[in-house]
Amino acid sequence: AQSVTQLGSHVSVSEGALVLLRCNYSSSVPPYLFWYVQYPNQGLQLLLKYTTGATLVKGINGFEAEFKKSETSFHLTKPSAHMSDAAEYFCAVSDGGGSNYKLTFGKGTLLTVNP
Amino acid sequence: GAGVSQSPRYKVAKRGQDVALRCDPISGHVSLFWYQQALGQGPEFLTYFQNEAQLDKSGLPSDRFFAERPEGSVSTLKIQRTQQEDSAVYLCASSLAGASGTGELFFGEGSRLTVL
Numbered sequence: 001a002q003s004v005t006q007l008g009s010h011v012s013v014s015e016g017a018l019v020l021l022r023c024n025y026s027s028s029v030p031p032y033l034f035w036y037v038q039y040p041n042q043g044l045q046l047l048l049k050y051t052t053g054a055t056l057v058k059g060i061n062g063f064e065a066e067f068k069k070s071e072t073s074f075h076l077t078k079p080s081a082h083m084s085d086a087a088e089y090f091c092a093v094s095d096g097g098g099s100n101y102k103l104t105f106g107k108g109t110l111l112t113v114n115p
Numbered sequence: 116g117a118g119v120s121q122s123p124r125y126k127v128a129k130r131g132q133d134v135a136l137r138c139d140p141i142s143g144h145v146s147l148f149w150y151q152q153a154l155g156q157g158p159e160f161l162t163y164f165q166n167e168a169q170l171d172k173s174g175l176p177s178d179r180f181f182a183e184r185p186e187g188s189v190s191t192l193k194i195q196r197t198q199q200e201d202s203a204v205y206l207c208a209s210s211l212a213g214a215s216g217t218g219e220l221f222f223g224e225g226s227r228l229t230v231l
Contacts, residue, residue, distance in 0.1 A: 043222035105157030
């Protein structure tokens with residue numbers, strides 16, 4: 001069974017500061033990894049995903065994440081936070097084998113950006 | 116429409132009532148998913164359709180939950196004899212890819228169910 005742990009249910013940063021949202025996963029097979037963002041009153045939107053190949057993946061809005069197999073991590077970063085980044089962020093994993101449609105999500109991290 | 120549309124956005128039901136939640140996926144999307152998101156939790160998988168076939172219903176919490184997609188487009192999630200623990204946001208997502216693909220899931224805004 002797969003699981004996802006997001007460290008910190010709430011992260012607060014100043015505008016212009018580094019954003020670091022942590023995600024660790026467990027999976028018995030090579031995983032596919034995802035970050036989704038949810039703005040207030042909107043649906044979940046894909047930020048970026050890792051399937052195979054380059055372990056540093058770039059997404060929308062200046063976010064990137066690095067797959068580290070040895071650490072079973074897929075942390076999300078952005079060099080400089082913007083007010084518009086305030087949202088809830090979800091890390092998710094799927095079985096990279098035959099059932100990669102079924103996502104297992106973490107509990108989410110609420111990002112607050114202070115002026 | 117351009118995105119995944121869900122209705123109703125909000126539903127209040129008395130315990131024991133039946134409810135039906137509708138999902139209209141993006142036109143042409145093969146795959147359709149239902150997830151349940153309880154307060155303060157991440158979404159949890161309920162069921163998956165590829166066209167009209169329900170290929171996985173392993174996440175449905177009880178036999179009171181039933182989903183269908185008879186013509187391979189619109190889907191309905193039905194909950195019979197609702198209980199308070201059914202209170203959650205029900206998310207629908209669709210994808211152009213089939214089960215073996217890595218296509219992006221496009222989520223609707225969700226239907227928030229409150230059972231009194």
